[in-house]
Amino acid sequence: MDESDPQIVFFEDGSCSHCRHAIKYASSASSTRYSLNQIVSWIKDLASTSNHSKYDCIVGLSGGVDSTWLLHLLDQTDLRIFVHHVDTGWNTPKAVSNIYRICNKLGQDLHTHVLDWNLFRQIQQAYFYLGVINQDVPQDIAIFSSQIIACKENGIICLASGANNTTESILPGAWGHHWHDVANLRKIFQQFWHKSLQDFPYADYSDLAAYRLNYYEQLNIRTLNVLDLIKYSKSSAIQILKDSYRYEEYPHKHGESSWTLYYQAIYLPSVYGIDKRKAHLSNLIVNHDITRDVALEKLSQPTLSQNTKLELANLVALKLGIPLDHALEPGKYIIPCSHLSFSRTKELIDSYTSLYYQSPVSERAKIFLEYIASYQSL
């Protein structure tokens, strides 16, 4: 990592705050790994508290390595799995193929929620032209709220998630914004379109906030980041998925979504001068998956070839209905703008999040209610 994260701190031995955090996490995590049987036992215990569900847990499947590996693992057990996919309109051909192949081989039915594209396109146009840093907020809110609703509709208590810190523990806070900041999204939409946003998101903010805090008592859904609880090697997982399902590896991180790839490989470098590969590669160095020299060599190469960049920008331009020039070189046309310009919700979320975690369990219900009331009054 380097100074492209304005909050980075370097120490005398040459290490930085991110590496120290990631190494500390990795060493603490390695001492608290569980067996898959133990995980299954927890899920079954949770499921036993819901007496009307046909399913023990939900698994959100994006077609990426993490969620595909999670489904592979859990399918080997006798868990009854609800496989859920949210189609945000940006699935890549490889993602669809990977999703099909594993579901077909395992005999799992895929439950797909397709977003209202006309509305979603308008939200993404607003985010794009108003120049905020986290262009993935609309997708994230849609995906997580859809999962929450699927759980509630099917009486599912456990959300088995493929999210993990093993490969994503380094991510500068200054490069993003809270994924569940619905109020900020509404303000951005209103600012751009001069009308209020209807019918989005699908879940209440209190449910999204409870999900974010893992406040089980409020949400009645427990999230298990399974890949953080067991031993997980991404490279081994990919090989097994290839052998078992003809899984096709993506040439780029987040290659399952054309939008996320565009946002990370074209939008962020062009508008903000941020290369997210630095964070991803730093993570791999800390995990001893690659050496620093290999990482530097990769960074010296362009993220996308010229052809791939043009194809991706062309797709974004066609889908969003914007000129190709804007999609290809957004930095020439878009002025970076902080999320804080639209609402001051970030400070509120930050302060209540730390207050929630620092408080005794007995006080958390009261703090949560205060948090939601304050948030919704903004």
Added chain:
Amino acid sequence: MITKAIHSLALPRPRLIATLLIINGLAYISYGYSSYEYVGDPINILNLLSGFDVDEVLIVDLSASSSHQLNIRLLSKLRAVADFPLAYAGGIKSAIHADCIMQLGFDKIFLAACNPSLPTLLKQISECYGIQALGLSVDYAIDNNKRYIYNPYIRRNSQLSLSSFLGSLQVNLLSDLLFSCVDRAGHKTGLDLSILQEDYICVIDNPILLSGGLHSQGSQLLKNVNQLYPGVAGFVASSSIFLQSGSSSALVCLERHF
């Protein structure tokens, strides 16, 4: 029949054509032409199809059929994203409409059997662009083991039998004949293969496409269909079925078996 045998030898395998059904600019799946399920952004679905072994895509714009207005903006975007041959159906009421579609870079136009200007349009379009650029979409429904032309405006069979319709059709003015079984559309209950044994089908030399009911379980049959049914030039599947379910896709399964 000799002509068809030669035709089948020339084709290494039947064509696989995906349909993209458009209503108000968005993609849908039809169930028996009576209910429709939203499946997303047509641009991305077309982009996804580029990752599969699809020979052609047929874009059917139902809104254009009812409004008689072509969605030129969307069609030009779809043409820009597709790297395979594109055919179009919906709202073609004049030679000018056909010209607009071909100018966008589409490869073929399918007229509907119920189009009131069918004889005139067949002549005008085939003269202008050649018969290879013109196909006919014949929607039919089965009643008492007889096939009748389906009228989408009244949502039921017309009184016109399929055999009578084909008997009066100038098949030499067009290439592909697409037979869509309305009762099976979207239900994955299997194609209406028995239509191929009807005398009025056997005498047709045009490439025959079948649609309605394609499902993955029938893929083994489809693999050998050009030996069993030499008249079949290809199959048409809903473009989006593989997005909806992991275990009953026709499209991806066909990709593997051919």
